[in-house]
Amino acid sequence: MTFTFQPEDLKRDSGKKMSHQHLFPLAMEEDVRTADAKTAPRILDHDKENTRSVCLLEQKRKVVSSNIDVPPARKSSEELDMDKVTAAMVLTSLSTSPLVRSPPVRPNEGLSGSWKEGGAPSSSCSSSGYWSWSAPSDQSNPSTPSPPLSADSSKPFRSPAPDDGIDEAEAGNLLFDEPIPRKRKNSMKVMFKCLWKNCGKVLSTAAGIQKHIRTAHLGEQHVRGGVVRLLRLLGLRRVGDSDCSDGEEDFYYTEMKLNTDAVADGLSGLAPGSPSQSLASPPTFPIPDSSRTDTPCAKTEAKLMTPLSRSAPTTLYLVHTDHAYQATPPVTIPGSAKFTPNGSSFSISWQSPPVTFTGIPVSPTHHHPLGTGEQRQHTHTVLSSPPRGTVSLRKPRGEGRKCRKVYGMEHRDLWCTACRWKKACQRFTD
DNA sequence: GGTGCCGGGGA
């Protein structure tokens, strides 16, 4: 696969090579030293230049090979550095605000690569041009769908993190959403990915990922810093946090911007539910092939909702709660999310009301003495029908016999006035 | 098509 960014990359590489001498004199010195050690006895200026040029060539080769895709064999040589790289990358991503972070500005760009969608290609991916491709197509032709995803392009967008299996699964999942460029504009979501080795869990909230890291990786001794962390999560992040008694987990997760469709389509298997995640973190289910299916996104974060199908429950929920007379919770979301409740199902304690997603649509529990069936049906109609333009809060039709039925047309004078006037019957009220 | 009833209009 060829990338449109390659010229820029090459130019950048050349520029980097030039700047490399100035910006990283130590490395140059080291190279020169090693070269000098080899050719020390016969040091001449000309020889120096030669060795320097050789070093430049080598260095250029290094830089290029670190920026442009390298076959996977490269990983073995650099795998030991990945932890450092990952740590640096996480530091970078943490030191910048997730909202204003600009992908191209990134130290360690050559090695770590910006594995966000807009940045340089990831060095660990043999064909990572997908995300980088989408960026120009975003600008030039926003309505164009993403390029044909060939089979070998299924390793997009990925971090150089060591956990490749999970990343591949996740990346493959992220590929399933088609026109990423357009959707990314209005439906980006920041996810948090655990960078712990062989973990790679992705949660939708920092709290969730921190808790995950804390509990799953760092151990429980960090719970004591929960207050500090809570303050930080409440917007006081990294303020007064200098003692570093806590927050160690910050270095084990990173943020990544995801398309919400990708999230919606593929997030379900990502977060192995630490059951006390915050409300935004999606519950997960064991997916055997690590491919993501629908996620039960019946949560408050509308950002995670797919605009079409998955927004329906939310919309219904909102519409539903708008009508106060419909006292029942929106549990009759008609087959919206195909929950596959495993044994423990999940009664996540997020605020979305008493929904215990057991997979069975719960019928409203009105206590109408007579006419529960009709009432229920009416409620269902309200829920399943789109919000009408004409808000006709038409009263549900009374089920009892009315004057018309009781007395018949021939005894219309016996009707109640309302019935005579074609109004709601006042005699046989429901 | 029958029925309930909302919305509107005329007196």
Next chain:
DNA sequence: TCCCCGGCACC
């Protein structure tokens, strides 16, 4: 305010 009716939704 009373009375009537068109029209709509539901059955």
